[in-house]
Amino acid sequence: MSNSPSKLPSSFKTLSTLVQSQLNHNKRDLAKLRHLQEIWQESLPKTLGSHSNVAYLNGSEIVVYTDSPVWANKITHYQQRLLKIFQTKGCSTIQHLVIRVTPFTPTVLGKSKPHILSEHASNCLNAAATDITDPELKQALLKLSRQNRKPVTTTD
Numbered sequence: 001m002s003n004s005p006s007k008l009p010s011s012f013k014t015l016s017t018l019v020q021s022q023l024n025h026n027k028r029d030l031a032k033l034r035h036l037q038e039i040w041q042e043s044l045p046k047t048l049g050s051h052s053n054v055a056y057l058n059g060s061e062i063v064v065y066t067d068s069p070v071w072a073n074k075i076t077h078y079q080q081r082l083l084k085i086f087q088t089k090g091c092s093t094i095q096h097l098v099i100r101v102t103p104f105t106p107t108v109l110g111k112s113k114p115h116i117l118s119e120h121a122s123n124c125l126n127a128a129a130t131d132i133t134d135p136e137l138k139q140a141l142l143k144l145s146r147q148n149r150k151p152v153t154t155t156d
Contacts (some may be wrong), residue, residue: 026141029057036054036057036086037054039091040053040054040064046076048078051067051071052067052095053065054101057094058098059093060094061094061097061098061144062086062091062097064099065101066099067102069101072100074097079097083096092129117145117147123145123147125141125142129141
């Protein structure tokens with residue numbers, strides 16, 4: 001059986017047309033964003049351009065993300081100039097520049113402290129291991145139950 005468009009049910013043709021239309025729309029949006037990013041990079045000093053990117057176009061607003069509040073502040077000094085450049089380069093619908101800072105994601109430096117198992121947690125792992133028939137899993141649970149165990153303190 002051939003899957004040519006003329007032999008597909010009309011609901012598939014409609015879905016196919018809808019998907020194709022959306023893909024074409026997304027390609028146009030992507031091309032426009034690339035064009036805006038090129039203008040952005042050409043219009044700013046390299047240091048500012050390397051710390052910021054055009055994120056999206058929202059009606060008459062171009063939304064830009066920076067990697068810190070310092071760069072966002074510096075870009076505000078170029079705001080009117082940038083808007084004029086966008087308008088002279090064929091982006092006349094852009095009337096506003098919105099600058100946002102990318103949320104901070106902390107990086108872990110160095111080695112983290114090992115987690116200490118309580119006696120109760122260790123006992124639970126031990127008990128679970130006794131009911132396991134898979135030898136590898138059983139050994140892994142027993143090993144885990146013995147690792148980083150909180151030392152038992154006794155008062156004599």
